[in-house]
Every structure is written in C-alpha cells, then in structure tokens.
Amino acid sequence: AQTVTQSQPEMSVQEAETVTLSCTYDTSESDYYLFWYKQPPSRQMILVIRQEAYKQQNATENRFSVNFQKAAKSFSLKISDSQLGDAAMYFCAYRGSSGSARQLTFGSGTQLTVLP
Amino acid sequence: NAGVTQTPKFRILKIGQSMTLQCTQDMNHNYMYWYRQDPGMGLKLIYYSVGAGITDKGEVPNGYNVSRSTTEDFPLRLELAAPSQTSVYFCASRTAEETQYFGPGTRLLVL
Numbered sequence: 447a448q449t450v451t452q453s454q455p456e457m458s459v460q461e462a463e464t465v466t467l468s469c470t471y472d473t474s475e476s477d478y479y480l481f482w483y484k485q486p487p488s489r490q491m492i493l494v495i496r497q498e499a500y501k502q503q504n505a506t507e508n509r510f511s512v513n514f515q516k517a518a519k520s521f522s523l524k525i526s527d528s529q530l531g532d533a534a535m536y537f538c539a540y541r542g543s544s545g546s547a548r549q550l551t552f553g554s555g556t557q558l559t560v561l562p
Numbered sequence: 563n564a565g566v567t568q569t570p571k572f573r574i575l576k577i578g579q580s581m582t583l584q585c586t587q588d589m590n591h592n593y594m595y596w597y598r599q600d601p602g603m604g605l606k607l608i609y610y611s612v613g614a615g616i617t618d619k620g621e622v623p624n625g626y627n628v629s630r631s632t633t634e635d636f637p638l639r640l641e642l643a644a645p646s647q648t649s650v651y652f653c654a655s656r657t658a659e660e661t662q663y664f665g666p667g668t669r670l671l672v673l
Binding site: 450479481483488489490491492493496537539541548549550552553554555 | 603607660661669
C-alpha cells in the first residue's frame with residue numbers, strides 16, 4: 447500500500463518570505479499523480495498544485511511550485527512571497543494507477559502559520 | 563456551476579440515530595468519493611463510485627452505506643450513529659484528468 451509522509455507538523459514563515467513544505471511517499475508504481483491541497487480554517491479542501499509522475503518538469507502555479515524528485519520519492523511545495531491568506535493546513539496526496547478507486551492517499555498535514 | 567455541494571454543514575446526532583449526508587455535483591463527473599477526516603489527520607476513503615449504479619468500499623466503510631442512482635448525487639447513509647463516527651465528512655468528484663474537487667464538508671458530532 448502507498449503511504450505519504452509529511453514530517454513537519456507545523457511550519458511558520460514571515461510574510462513575503464519563502465517557505466518549503468516537505469512530502470515523501472512510498473510506492474512501487476511508476477505512473478501516478480501527486481497533489482498539494484490547502485485546507486484553511488473553513489475546512490474547504492482547495493487544490494493548490496498537481497504533478498504527473500511522467501513529467502520531468504516541475505509544476506508551477508503562480509507563487510506555488512514543486513520540487514519533484516521521482517527517484518527519491520520526494521515532492522516538496524515551495525510558497526514564494528508568502529501572504530497572510532496562505533495560512534492553512536497543507537496536505538500532500540498521492541493517486542496511483544492501480545485499482546478501480548483511483549482514490550487519494552493523504553499525508554497527515556503541515557500547519558502553516560504566516561507571521562505579519 | 564456550483565461544483566460539489568454538501569448538506570448539511572453541521573449536525574449533532576445521538577448514539578443510534580440515523581442520517582443521510584447529501585452530496586451533489588454539477589460537473590458531470592463519473593467518479594465520486596466520500597472521505598472522513600478525523601482531528602489532526604488526513605482524509606480516509608469511505609466509499610466511492612465510478613458511475614451511476616456502481617459503488618464500492620474504500621478503506622473505512624464500516625457503519626456506512628451509499629447509493630448512486632444518478633450521475634449528480636452520491637448520498638452517504640449512517641444507520642446507527644456511534645461516537646467513533648464523529649468527524650468531518652468530505653465528498654469529492656473527479657475529472658478525467660485525475661484532479662479531485664471537494665465539497666465544503668459536513669461536520670458531524672455524535673453524542
């Protein structure tokens with residue numbers, strides 16, 4: 447079974463600075479998808495960014511980018527120019543290619559605090 | 563286009579009561595999912611559906627049932643509520659490009 451590990455339960459960053467959230471995963475599959483979701487206090491799950499494993503180029507979405515290291519099974523999220531609205535719980539998620547469910551396997555989350 | 567909607571937002575149940583959590587999506591997605599999120603944890607899959615009339619169990623199905631009579635609706639049924647079912651429940655649907663979009667969640671408290 448696939449597992450997703452987020453080793454940083456809490457992180458903090460100064461407004462306008464850059465922060466990197468870590469995620470590692472364990473899988474025997476070669477074809478899969480990785481995601482970062484943001485969960486603010488409203489509890490809504492909001493997609494931040496996704497990466498297809500077959501793509502070598504790291505995904506970017508405005509101030510959010512990933513460092514995808516397939517061999518190391520690492521998928522970190524970098525937030526540049528941090529804003530107060532970025533404060534939230536961030537979940538890393540994996541979706542494999544086997545099985546009919548195609549469900550997401552989530553890490554335990556990293557609580558990000560943005561300091562003014 | 564409302565995306566994925568869930569009702570109710572919050573509910574308190576007594577032990578042994580039953581209820582149905584509603585989920586509707588207007589994006590014509592075939593895949594739909596129910597997850598639960600316990601405090602301080604990630605989401606775990608309860609049930610999923612690959613299309614109308616087809617459902618299957620996920621990681622933590624005990625105590626729950628689902629049905630999928632239409633593409634749009636995927637209700638989750640709790641028959642005999644237990645304190646262990648106190649959680650936040652999320653419904654999601656998936657695009658062909660594999661991205662899952664989530665509803666706003668239902669917070670359930672069983673006392």
